[in-house]
Amino acid sequence: MNKLLLCTDMDRTVIPNGRQPEHPDARPRFRQLCALEGLRLVYVTGRHRQLVQEAIASWQLPQPDYAITDVGTKIYHLVQGEWREMLPWQKQIASDWRGKSHDELQQALQFCPELVLQERSRQNDFKLSYYLPLSANRKKIFTAVENQLTQLGVDASLIWSIDEPEQIGLLDVLPRHATKLHAIEFLQHHLGYEHHEVIFAGDSGNDLPVLVSPIQSVLVASAEPEVRQQAQSESQNNGCAHALYLAGDNFPLGGNYAAGVLQGVLFFAPQMGAQVKLS
Numbered sequence: 001m002n003k004l005l006l007c008t009d010m011d012r013t014v015i016p017n018g019r020q021p022e023h024p025d026a027r028p029r030f031r032q033l034c035a036l037e038g039l040r041l042v043y044v045t046g047r048h049r050q051l052v053q054e055a056i057a058s059w060q061l062p063q064p065d066y067a068i069t070d071v072g073t074k075i076y077h078l079v080q081g082e083w084r085e086m087l088p089w090q091k092q093i094a095s096d097w098r099g100k101s102h103d104e105l106q107q108a109l110q111f112c113p114e115l116v117l118q119e120r121s122r123q124n125d126f127k128l129s130y131y132l133p134l135s136a137n138r139k140k141i142f143t144a145v146e147n148q149l150t151q152l153g154v155d156a157s158l159i160w161s162i163d164e165p166e167q168i169g170l171l172d173v174l175p176r177h178a179t180k181l182h183a184i185e186f187l188q189h190h191l192g193y194e195h196h197e198v199i200f201a202g203d204s205g206n207d208l209p210v211l212v213s214p215i216q217s218v219l220v221a222s223a224e225p226e227v228r229q230q231a232q233s234e235s236q237n238n239g240c241a242h243a244l245y246l247a248g249d250n251f252p253l254g255g256n257y258a259a260g261v262l263q264g265v266l267f268f269a270p271q272m273g274a275q276v277k278l279s
């Protein structure tokens with residue numbers, strides 16, 4: 001039987017809110033794909049739950065079966081429109097912070113004036129998020145932050161990405177295992193999918209750990225060239241080049257946004273992808 005766990009980033013991956021144009025058929029075909037029997041859709045995003053719901057409504061995106069939100073710190077199961085948080089996941093990532101609270105970590109990182117705390121709605125128990133100007137000395141700041149966290153015994157990862165429209169850097173301090181990658185692997189095992197039955201799609205920095213992992217992944221054509229190069233070289237270094245598909249510009253619908261996701265599904269799961277009529 002054909003089954004597929006399709007995990008996709010939202011902003012600038014299936015939401016066409018980047019600089020490149022979107023083909024008018026891209027999202028209608030994507031909706032068709034997601035309605036296929038045997039396909040489970042998972043949104044994997046930096047957005048929190050309410051912003052995910054707003055995006056689904058305003059961009060006419062299909063309803064997901066699961067949502068990995070807040071850059072991997074929360075997983076929801078949608079059951080008949082009801083969002084149920086998966087508590088085993090919270091429990092699993094909590095151990096990385098060794099009992100330290102969000103506020104305690106925030107206080108410990110106050111030594112760095114360039115780090116400006118993001119809005120309350122973008123924070124949660126296991127997500128400490130900052131704005132950082134693109135002009136700041138990232139390398140120096142990241143090293144100092146890492147040292148400080150290590151001293152506290154906290155096992156964290158720093159995830160850097162750029163909000164292109166706003167031209168500001170975003171730094172997320174997360175439990176080491178609260179990444180998009182680990183959250184997808186958790187769902188994959190929890191739901192019993194084999195490697196060849198999982199596909200991920202993304203476009204930017206916080207998608208990279210998945211893009212360069214053994215998980216079958218597609219980088220949409222609308223991604224920044226810098227991300228494309230990094231994804232290519234890191235996946236090669238990891239011996240995972242075969243699991244990375246770079247969407248091209250041709251295809252009947254181009255490769256930007258949802259059209260790139262469709263390309264990836266056609267590449268990795270042709271039996272599933274071929275069920276979508278492109279014209």
Ligand SMILES: [Mg+2]
Pocket residue numbers: 009010011012013202203204
């Ligand atoms: Mg994105």
